[in-house]
Amino acid sequence: MHVIYGGTFDPVHNGHLRLAVELRERLQVPALSLVPCHIPPHRASPGATSADRLALLQLAVDGEPGLRIDDQELTRDGASYTAITLRQLRAELGPEEPLVMVVGTDAFAGFDRWQDWQQIPQLAHLLVIARPGVELDPDSAPARLLAERHCADLSALHQAPAGHCHFLELPLLEISATGVRERIADGRSPRYLIPDAVWQAIRQRGLYRYCGDRQSSGHVS
Numbered sequence: 001m002h003v004i005y006g007g008t009f010d011p012v013h014n015g016h017l018r019l020a021v022e023l024r025e026r027l028q029v030p031a032l033s034l035v036p037c038h039i040p041p042h043r044a045s046p047g048a049t050s051a052d053r054l055a056l057l058q059l060a061v062d063g064e065p066g067l068r069i070d071d072q073e074l075t076r077d078g079a080s081y082t083a084i085t086l087r088q089l090r091a092e093l094g095p096e097e098p099l100v101m102v103v104g105t106d107a108f109a110g111f112d113r114w115q116d117w118q119q120i121p122q123l124a125h126l127l128v129i130a131r132p133g134v135e136l137d138p139d140s141a142p143a144r145l146l147a148e149r150h151c152a153d154l155s156a157l158h159q160a161p162a163g164h165c166h167f168l169e170l171p172l173l174e175i176s177a178t179g180v181r182e183r184i185a186d187g188r189s190p191r192y193l194i195p196d197a198v199w200q201a202i203r204q205r206g207l208y209r210y211c212g213d214r215q216s217s218g219h220v221s
């Protein structure tokens with residue numbers, strides 16, 4: 001089984017990392033791939049460049065063999081569309097390998113606005129992670145898709161290459177990348193919210209308008 005967890009990781013924080021480790025263990029896979037987005041099509045541009053976000057992510061997963069980085073979206077020009085990423089992975093994995101895409105309920109609520117969204121379940125399973133305070137409109141297309149393709153048993157994702165939706169509630173760390181960026185911009189410490197190596201690199205690179213021991217590099221949050 002191949003599992004991907006995408007996002008802007010702007011910056012990567014301990015909530016992302018803890019969720020990834022939890023999912024790897026729940027799904028009983030040797031590794032999970034983090035897929036940093038280049039240009040998100042449905043939200044504002046990230047506060048740091050793709051190269052900076054990738055460097056921070058590499059620092060974050062260093063020494064954790066169960067977490068990998070798939071940077072394919074960073075190598076493509078233009079907006080990062082999930083359907084394109086999944087087609088590329090499916091071509092690499094072949095037609096029979098189970099492929100699982102992790103998505104939070106906040107992003108899944110707008111799933112019917114994604115490019116080629118109706119084709120995505122044919123390419124991969126959808127593992128929808130509950131987010132605090134986010135409820136799906138029961139009359140919405142994403143909610144109907146979840147109900148139509150729902151599988152109650154997580155192990156069923158191992159038995160088919162694609163097509164299932166599973167809703168999963170996990171103990172999540174209440175950390176947001178927006179909150180981390182705002183804290184840094186205000187000159188407050190984000191320590192224990194992000195890995196120490198990531199915080200050190202943010203300071204060295206002057207990211208997120210950090211105005212501590214060196215000048216800002218001009219990245220906007």
